[in-house]
Amino acid sequence: MRLIIYTVAFFFFIWLGGYFWYINGLSVTRIDQPQKTDAIVVLTGGQNRLEVASTLLKNDFAEKLYVSGVDEKVTRNELLGLLALSQELSDCCVESGSEAIDTVGNAIETLNWVQQNNIESLRVVTSLEHMPRAMVEFRRFMPEVKLIEHPVGTWRPENINYFNLSQEYSKYIISLLRARASDQFYSDISES
Secondary structure (H helix, E strand, O other): OHHHHHHHHHHHHHHHHHHHHHHHHHHOOOOOOOOOOOEEEEEOOOOOHHHHHHHHHHOOOOOEEEEEOOOOOOOHHHHHHHHOOOHHHHHHHEEEEOOOOOHHHHHHHHHHHHHHHOOOEEEEEEEOOOHHHHHHHHHHHOOOOEEEEEEEOOOOHHHOOHHHHHHHHHHHHHHHHHHHHHHHHHHHHHHO
16 A cells, blocks of 8 residues: 555656646747748637737748638638638638647648648647647657747746646646657567
């Protein structure tokens, strides 16, 4: 029984240390990569993400915008209304997908679009706390694509829900473990 308690305590303190490391990483995140990319992808689901992505497109940070994870009930006209882009920019440069229901789905959906459009560099727009997990999944599925992080929101401790943040951190750990396992799997296959 004592061994179980020590083991649980050991893993809890590892998790807690990682959680503080994760929070520290979020608190020092800066957006300082002004270079242009081939496209922008925005992951739906959070406040202000669409607005930030459309502003980036308007300001020529990329020539295309892909919106991943659009609810099937949302029409193209409704989506374009939320983006508030000119008709010309909407017609030429905005595409969307509605297959993704989670972060892995966003990565797979975006990968398919990237391959169809010969995209070599991509600016990823999602919320600050979601960005680490999103980047793990995007790098796992698109290791050859140059990815630039563009988190939405700033670190403000007084507005953070630490319970929700701990859930996001736990999902991030699962993504890291899944990425590590798939790397090991592909490494084993290539060696045999």
